[in-house]
Amino acid sequence: MKLYTIGVDLGGTNIKAALFDPGFTAIGELSVPTEAARGPAHVLSRIRLSVQLLTEDKGITLRSIACMGLGIPGLLDPEEGMSLFSPNFPGWEHIHIVNEMKPYYDFPVFIDNDVRVNLYGEWQHGAARGYKNVVLLTLGTGLGSGIVNDGRVVYGTTFSAGEIGHMNMFRQGRPCRCGSSGCLGRYVSAVGMVNTFTEKLAEGRPSIIQTWTGGDKERITALMISEAYDLEDALAIEVMHETGVLLGFGLANVINLLNPEAVIIGGGMSAAGERLLRSVRETVAEHALKLSGSRCKILQAELGSRAGTLGAAAYALRRLKGKKVHHEGAE
Numbered sequence: 001m002k003l004y005t006i007g008v009d010l011g012g013t014n015i016k017a018a019l020f021d022p023g024f025t026a027i028g029e030l031s032v033p034t035e036a037a038r039g040p041a042h043v044l045s046r047i048r049l050s051v052q053l054l055t056e057d058k059g060i061t062l063r064s065i066a067c068m069g070l071g072i073p074g075l076l077d078p079e080e081g082m083s084l085f086s087p088n089f090p091g092w093e094h095i096h097i098v099n100e101m102k103p104y105y106d107f108p109v110f111i112d113n114d115v116r117v118n119l120y121g122e123w124q125h126g127a128a129r130g131y132k133n134v135v136l137l138t139l140g141t142g143l144g145s146g147i148v149n150d151g152r153v154v155y156g157t158t159f160s161a162g163e164i165g166h167m168n169m170f171r172q173g174r175p176c177r178c179g180s181s182g183c184l185g186r187y188v189s190a191v192g193m194v195n196t197f198t199e200k201l202a203e204g205r206p207s208i209i210q211t212w213t214g215g216d217k218e219r220i221t222a223l224m225i226s227e228a229y230d231l232e233d234a235l236a237i238e239v240m241h242e243t244g245v246l247l248g249f250g251l252a253n254v255i256n257l258l259n260p261e262a263v264i265i266g267g268g269m270s271a272a273g274e275r276l277l278r279s280v281r282e283t284v285a286e287h288a289l290k291l292s293g294s295r296c297k298i299l300q301a302e303l304g305s306r307a308g309t310l311g312a313a314a315y316a317l318r319r320l321k322g323k324k325v326h327h328e329g330a331e
Contacts, residue, residue: 003066005317006054008047009114009308010072012036012088015043017050018309019058024125028058029309036089043089044100051105065107069316070097071117071308078112078159079326087177110319114308115162116153118301119146120318121311122264123153126302133260135251136301137164138267143185143192147258155326165189167250188247190222190269197225197239207235226272244276248283255288255296266301273300 002022009016011034019028032050036043047070055062074086081098101109112120119128119136128134134148143165147154154161165185166178173182174195186192198217201207209228213219228236251263265277281298288296303310318325 001064004060004064005066005313006051006068007117007309007311007313007316008050008068008070009117009312010034010043010047010070011114011308012073015046015050016305016309017047017054018306018313019054019060020310020313024310024314026306026310028054029306030054030057036092039091040089040095043092044095044097048101048104062105062107065105067108067110067316067320068101068105069117069312069314069319070109070111071114071312072097072111073114075158075160076111076113078110078155081109081111083111108316108320110316112312112315113146113159115144116146117311117315118144118266118307119148119153119311120315121303121307121309122266122301123148123311124314125310126307127264127299128262131261133258134262134264135162135164135254135258135260136264136266139189139265139269140267141189141191143189144267147260149258153325159326164250164254167253169246169250184246184250188243188250193222193225193239193243193269194220196242197235200235200239205235208233209236222269222272226275229272229275240272240275241279244279245283247276248280249287251280251298252284252288252293255284255292259292260296262297262299264299264301266303266307270300 005020007018013034014031015034016031018026021027030053032046034043035046072083075084083095083097086092097111098109115138118138122128122136123134132151136146138144145162145164147162166183168182169184170182174186175181176183176186208231209220209224225236225239229240284293
């Protein structure tokens with residue numbers, strides 16, 4: 001019997017799910033609203049609904065599912081199958097996701113952090129294919145990251161390795177929800193770049209974006225900054241450059257520490273492409289150790305919004321096949 005794999009990417013706004021055949025071709029994809037404000041039990045029911053809609057649409061029974069992987073934001077214990085805390089989900093603490101799914105499915109369910117499943121996606125099927133030493137950054141509302149070292153995904157003692165977004169860049173910088181301040185992610189993220197832009201507007205700097213938003217700073221987005229950049233708006237160019245330079249300094253530290261072959265830039269903000277990456281590469285070339293920096297490629301992610309579902313399914317399949325992950329790494 002042909003067996004399929006399901007990958008689910010749990011987001012604060014939407015739940016994305018995809019069904020993959022044995023050749024790892026997506027034969028079905030969908031998205032349903034998360035409705036996170038209605039609490040953990042409701043969110044879990046929405047995940048099950050996405051599975052139901054996905055399989056029924058393709059006429060596939062649950063007996064034909066080999067396994068399912070879930071990418072969950074926040075802190076978790078993937079071995080136990082428990083989500084410990086997720087900041088954008090009210091009441092979401094110590095939710096044993098795997099146990100919650102057992103009454104409904106006979107096939108095994110595996111969970112991992114949402115950024116790491118993106119890493120599995122890009123590493124197995126995207127821009128990082130063929131590399132043994134990789135760092136993935138997801139630039140969105142915040143900055144997430146995952147690491148492959150010598151062909152193994154790095155997890156760390158508490159499954160929280162790779163928090164590059166909380167690398168301190170300024171002794172007394174913007175406060176961060178982690179309890180520290182000056183963290184890289186408070187500057188290099190969609191929110192961070194918009195904050196940099198609005199700070200400069202408050203200093204009296206002009207921009208075409210003021211016309212687009214009617215002077216309402218709350219309406220400014222990272223996409224607008226990219227669009228203004230293309231129209232040669234001086235402030236947009238300056239902010240994009242400053243953001244790229246700061247990311248470059250952060251990556252110089254990462255490259256010196258981990259010596260990766262490639263750094264993959266993903267997440268919604270990666271759509272800025274060379275507008276951002278040009279300054280990143282220039283800064284890395286100037287400040288990373290010459291040997292390490294010269295051997296590291298800085299690349300844009302390939303899979304886009306599909307990385308999460310594809311990576312969750314790939315991760316689940318590795319767990320199903322008994323390949324070592326977590327503390328001992330993925331072989």
